[in-house]
Amino acid sequence: xxxxxxxxxxxRRINETFSGVALESNKxxxxxxxxxLHRAAKFLHDDKELDCAMLLAITAVDYVERxxxxxxxxxxxxxxxxxxxxxxxxxxxxxxSSVTDIWQGADLQEREVWDLMGIRFEGHPNMxxxxxxxxxxxxxxxxxxxx
Amino acid sequence: MFRLRVTFDGEVVLDxxxxxxxxxxxxxxxxxERTYVQVVTLTDRLDYVSAMTNNLAYVRAVEKLAGxxxxxxxxxxxxxxxxxxxxxxxxxxxxxxxxxxxxxxxPLMYCxxxxxxxxxxxxxxxxxxxxxxxxxxxxxxxxxxxxFWPALDELVKAMPQYxxxxxxxxxxxxxxxxxxKDVGVLTAEKAINASVTGPMLRATxxxxxxxxxxxxxxxxxxxxxxxxxxxxxxxxxxxxxxxxMRQSLRIIEQCVKQIPKGxxxxxxxxxxxxxxxxxxxxxxxxxxxxxxxLVSDGGIAPYRCKIRSPxxxxxxxxxxxxxxxxxxxxxxxxxxxxxxLGEVDR
Numbered sequence: 244x245x246x247x248x249x250x251x252x253x254x255r256r257i258n259e260t261f262s263g264v265a266l267e268s269n270k271x272x273x274x275x276x277x278x279x280l281h282r283a284a285k286f287l288h289d290d291k292e293l294d295c296a297m298l299l300a301i302t303a304v305d306y307v308e309r310x311x312x313x314x315x316x317x318x319x320x321x322x323x324x325x326x327x328x329x330x331x332x333x334x335x336x337x338x339x340s341s342v343t344d345i346w347q348g349a350d351l352q353e354r355e356v357w358d359l360m361g362i363r364f365e366g367h368p369n370m371x372x373x374x375x376x377x378x379x380x381x382x383x384x385x386x387x388x389x390x
Numbered sequence: 391m392f393r394l395r396v397t398f399d400g401e402v403v404l405d406x407x408x409x410x411x412x413x414x415x416x417x418x419x420x421x422x423e424r425t426y427v428q429v430v431t432l433t434d435r436l437d438y439v440s441a442m443t444n445n446l447a448y449v450r451a452v453e454k455l456a457g458x459x460x461x462x463x464x465x466x467x468x469x470x471x472x473x474x475x476x477x478x479x480x481x482x483x484x485x486x487x488x489x490x491x492x493x494x495x496x497p498l499m500y501c502x503x504x505x506x507x508x509x510x511x512x513x514x515x516x517x518x519x520x521x522x523x524x525x526x527x528x529x530x531x532x533x534x535x536x537x538f539w540p541a542l543d544e545l546v547k548a549m550p551q552y553x554x555x556x557x558x559x560x561x562x563x564x565x566x567x568x569x570x571k572d573v574g575v576l577t578a579e580k581a582i583n584a585s586v587t588g589p590m591l592r593a594t595x596x597x598x599x600x601x602x603x604x605x606x607x608x609x610x611x612x613x614x615x616x617x618x619x620x621x622x623x624x625x626x627x628x629x630x631x632x633x634x635m636r637q638s639l640r641i642i643e644q645c646v647k648q649i650p651k652g653x654x655x656x657x658x659x660x661x662x663x664x665x666x667x668x669x670x671x672x673x674x675x676x677x678x679x680x681x682x683x684l685v686s687d688g689g690i691a692p693y694r695c696k697i698r699s700p701x702x703x704x705x706x707x708x709x710x711x712x713x714x715x716x717x718x719x720x721x722x723x724x725x726x727x728x729x730x731l732g733e734v735d736r
Binding site for chain 1: 735
């Protein structure tokens with residue numbers, strides 16, 4: 244049976260190495276600051292215990308007053324999952340560092356988030372729209388999108 | 391529906407750039423304006439050759455979010471229909487692989503003929519063949535009719551012989567071997583790092599199947615093997631799919647023996663209002679890990695419905711698979727990835 248690691252445990256492990264990076268945690272999730280996300284992701288990927296070799300999914304959720312990015316990670320060797328989240332403020336064109344250098348699997352997913360939600364990933368090798376065409380006005384998955 | 395912009399040096403592929411989105415209907419956005427039950431119909435139209443597993447992944451996410459229990463009989467019906475769907479989907483994958491190899495139309499029609507029998511069973515179950523919408527949060531639409539069981543029995547008995555036949559045509563066919571062996575090799579490290587799942591991952595030799603790793607419904611009560619490939623080439627991807635069809639039949643046989651009598655749907659509110667929060671539910675669909683990430687604000691419609699579609703994410707490795715191969719190999723390697731555009735574009 245796959246186990247969902249408790250957010251509090253993961254937060255403790257992150258903070259043992261990078262103190263103060265994990266801001267908040269609950270039973271399932273860990274929150275990090277957008278600037279620390281890349282550091283935390285690299286740690287989760289490299290750490291022997293956490294061993295998050297696969298990036299399952301990147302989701303952006305628009306809560307109007309902020310965006311939340313959700314990273315679902317999985318260790319196949321240990322058969323567990325980890326969820327880390329980060330909150331982005333600003334509606335114009337929020338940006339965060341890309342994790343494509345850690346997981347190649349982020350490539351298309353980050354482009355999708357940019358395309359539909361309008362969050363830019365810095366350091367992505369090919370930050371272009373993926374489902375819609377270049378020049379499409381706006382980002383349709385945002386709550387305030389009107390066509 | 392899918393465009394591949396390829397740069398060649400003579401006959402050798404240098405670079406590819408997939409261009410897609412022609413079938414983008416905004417499913418995730420549409421889901422935000424529909425009730426939890428209505429969204430089931432949208433999921434049929436994602437991977438349209440595998441609607442049952444789409445349904446299952448979605449209702450599992452809803453059940454996790456809202457804490458809905460599922461009756462035993464419904465769980466078995468779900469597994470039976472999902473495994474039938476897996477066979478149907480793999481038949482299409484195999485048929486089109488042959489088509490792309492140049493075995494024009496005839497072998498494809500053999501596959502379609504057998505798939506047709508499965509679709510007839512679906513018609514008995516729910517009245518629809520492709521867009522089934524058979525599952526509901528809390529169970530399934532309706533119980534299987536009386537004449538479903540003998541028909542299923544007949545299919546399960548006839549199928550192994552048909553798979554034999556199909557394998558007889560392909561597995562040791564000299565042309566198939568020459569064109570698919572050692573072609574389009576994907577390594578296990580690459581596959582894991584690029585989030586590749588499903589038969590594409592298992593062909594690289596990684597024994598990973600959500601039905602084993604995180605058994606949902608009744609997969610922990612049936613015996614089956616997870617076939618893996620040796621080196622992750624086009625041939626292995628084909629072989630894994632054919633072997634999976636046999637395992638699916640094994641699962642169905644055991645389910646038919648074990649299925650109890652009883653309810654097929656637990657009572658839920660007409661408008662399901664899950665508590666505020668989020669949940670990720672996933673199943674092993676024929677293409678890989680299909681997951682739904684739902685966010686609830688306490689209302690009757692999902693606040694956010696993210697679809698983790700395996701076809702889309704498996705495309706990440708397309709460039710690595712194709713670069714360096716000849717033009718003639720390109721189409722076969724691409725065919726062996728078994729993508730469905732409804733799911734890629736959503």
